Amino acid sequence: xxxxxxxxxxxxxxxxxxxxxxxxxxxxxxxxxxxxxxxxxxxxxxxxxxxxxxxxxxxxxxxxxxxxxxxxxxxxxxxxxxxxxxxxxxxxxxxxxxxxxxxxxxxxxxxxxxx
Amino acid sequence: xxxxxxxxxxxxxxxxxxxxxxxxxxxxxxxxxxxxxxxxxxxxxxxxxxxxxxxxxxxxxxxxxxxxxxxxxxxxxxxxxxxxxxxxxxxxxxxxxxxxxxxxxxxxxx
Numbered sequence: 001x002x003x004x005x006x007x008x009x010x011x012x013x014x015x016x017x018x019x020x021x022x023x024x025x026x027x028x029x030x031x032x033x034x035x036x037x038x039x040x041x042x043x044x045x046x047x048x049x050x051x052x053x054x055x056x057x058x059x060x061x062x063x064x065x066x067x068x069x070x071x072x073x074x075x076x077x078x079x080x081x082x083x084x085x086x087x088x089x090x091x092x093x094x095x096x097x098x099x100x101x102x103x104x105x106x107x108x109x110x111x112x113x114x115x
Numbered sequence: 116x117x118x119x120x121x122x123x124x125x126x127x128x129x130x131x132x133x134x135x136x137x138x139x140x141x142x143x144x145x146x147x148x149x150x151x152x153x154x155x156x157x158x159x160x161x162x163x164x165x166x167x168x169x170x171x172x173x174x175x176x177x178x179x180x181x182x183x184x185x186x187x188x189x190x191x192x193x194x195x196x197x198x199x200x201x202x203x204x205x206x207x208x209x210x211x212x213x214x215x216x217x218x219x220x221x222x223x224x225x
Contacts, residue, residue: 041217048212056211103161103164105160106151
């Protein structure tokens with residue numbers, strides 16, 4: 001099991017462009033979480049998804065940010081019209097379905113730099 | 116609101132010395148508490164969780180509801196323990212979002 005995969009590992013965007021971050025959960029995991037880490041800060045929850053459903057998006061900024069976890073393929077975190085304040089490390093985690101351990105397994109992160 | 120506080124940004128000890136990383140939380144319900152660790156150039160990984168009450172790599176952590184604390188302890192630190200340590204809280208059984216502290220960077224000197 002390769003673990004949670006994230007790509008790209010590093011992403012540079014100019015202000016106003018779109019950023020797409022991908023997350024492939026561990027095999028057998030159906031829950032995905034996205035976290036953002038600003039410099040000198042801890043990880044901050046953004047959104048929790050299951051296949052084709054957003055379960056909790058209480059940490060998502062109201063504008064420009066969206067997330068999906070389609071039936072097939074990776075989960076995508078999309079940031080439209082990026083601004084300098086979006087520069088951060090974005091981490092994805094996955095966990096098994098309910099009834100199993102609730103441990104969240106983290107990916108290596110995507111470091112977004114907005115110039 | 117849920118909050119996790121790690122008061123020490125940096126902690127430095129010598130090999131063989133005891134180490135304690137502090138974590139305090141704020142939550143009105145019954146939380147589940149975790150310690151995550153990130154070694155250099157590696158991804159964040161779970162170290163231990165209070166519900167399992169086990170010792171991992173010599174580390175233990177006891178949930179003190181009266182003091183709302185979940186400090187991480189090890190009696191004899193090793194150089195390979197040098198890493199970033201994050202305390203985290205989950206409101207419901209660990210299947211939902213984690214609330215993280217800002218982390219403590221532990222350095223164990225030879």
